[in-house]
Amino acid sequence: MIRFQQKIDRNAPCWCGSGKKYKNCHEEFDEKIRKFELEGHVVPDRSIIKTPAQIQGIRDSAVINIAVLDEIGEKIHEGMSTQEIDDIVYNTTVKMGGIPADLHYEGFPKSVCTSINDQVCHGIPSDKIILKDGDIVNVDCSTILNGFFSDSSRMYCIGNVSPEWKKLVDVTKECVDIGLENVKPWTLLGDMGNAVNRHAIENGYSVVREIGGHGCGLEFHEDPYVSYVSAPGTEMLMVPGMAFTIEPMVNMGTADIYQDEKDGWGIYTQDGKPSAQWEIQVLVTETGHEVLAY
Ligand code: MF3
Ligand code: CO
DSSP states (O other), X not given: OOOOOOOOOTTXXXXXXXXXXXXXXXXXXXXXXXXXXXXXXXXXXXXXXXXXXXXXHHHHHHHHHHHHHHHHXXXXXXXXXXXXXXXXXXXXXXXXXXXXXXXXXGGOOSSXXXXXXTEEEOOOOOTTOBOOTTOEEEEEEEEEETTEEEEEEEXXXXXXXXXXXXXXXXXXXXXXXXXXXXXXXXXXXXXXXXXXXXXXXXXXXXXXXXXXEEEOSSSSSEEEEEOSSOOTXXXXXXXXXXXXXXXXXXXXXXXXXXXXXXXXXXXXXXXXXXXXXXXXXXXXXXXXXXXXXX
């Protein structure tokens, strides 16, 4: 889609709200984007380029998100219910002045997603789901603070996890790190996603195709959609001020998934083999990237 940017009077105030003249602010930036757009690349809309004040708001929100996941790391144990995880997330978030972004999001009934073993994502916490020795658990936490959104998730290993499953957890983390190394301004998201996918495949795993990452900061889910099975040279151009998540779901077996029809949320691997996911929220900067939430 070619969507030419509106031309701005060079002496008028910049669209970013800095108060500076356009010619001394984002003019060069816009011209660079336009060059990519003319080459046929998907480029970001101005609405997803964050201002310095917005970036600070997202950082402050992420402080809560990180603290909540740290707290889970200290308290998670065999025999605990996923409802107890939900209680910790709710209480810690609210105590720090935030709101759990998951709560009531599109009808989601709890404050966090807890996804165990063959559950890929969007697990609903319950007092009936008890963590067992050998489980691998993803806790996916999202926070709203002063209208700014943060989003990250971690894997937790309960008791004695088999070496085979531990490797899945570790390689999935490596996939995120490799994705992060590929977050650089004026390069394409498709190259980043492809690097993630290659690392999973090299280890004999597969990456879920239907669910990916997303822009995040001013909204919970904003553009771009971030695929981790993308082709090099495709997808949106990364420019400074964009914030999005890297959150591949890596399956030990095939990439096929299905949704729990009863609760309408839980996603599972079709073959019943385990799946792991780590999620970070990253900002594209002038020189590379900054991790906002992890
Ligand atoms: N935190 C998830 C993500 O990474 C979204 C969960 S939405 C919910 O995008 F409704 F399931 F909580
Ligand atoms: Co996310």
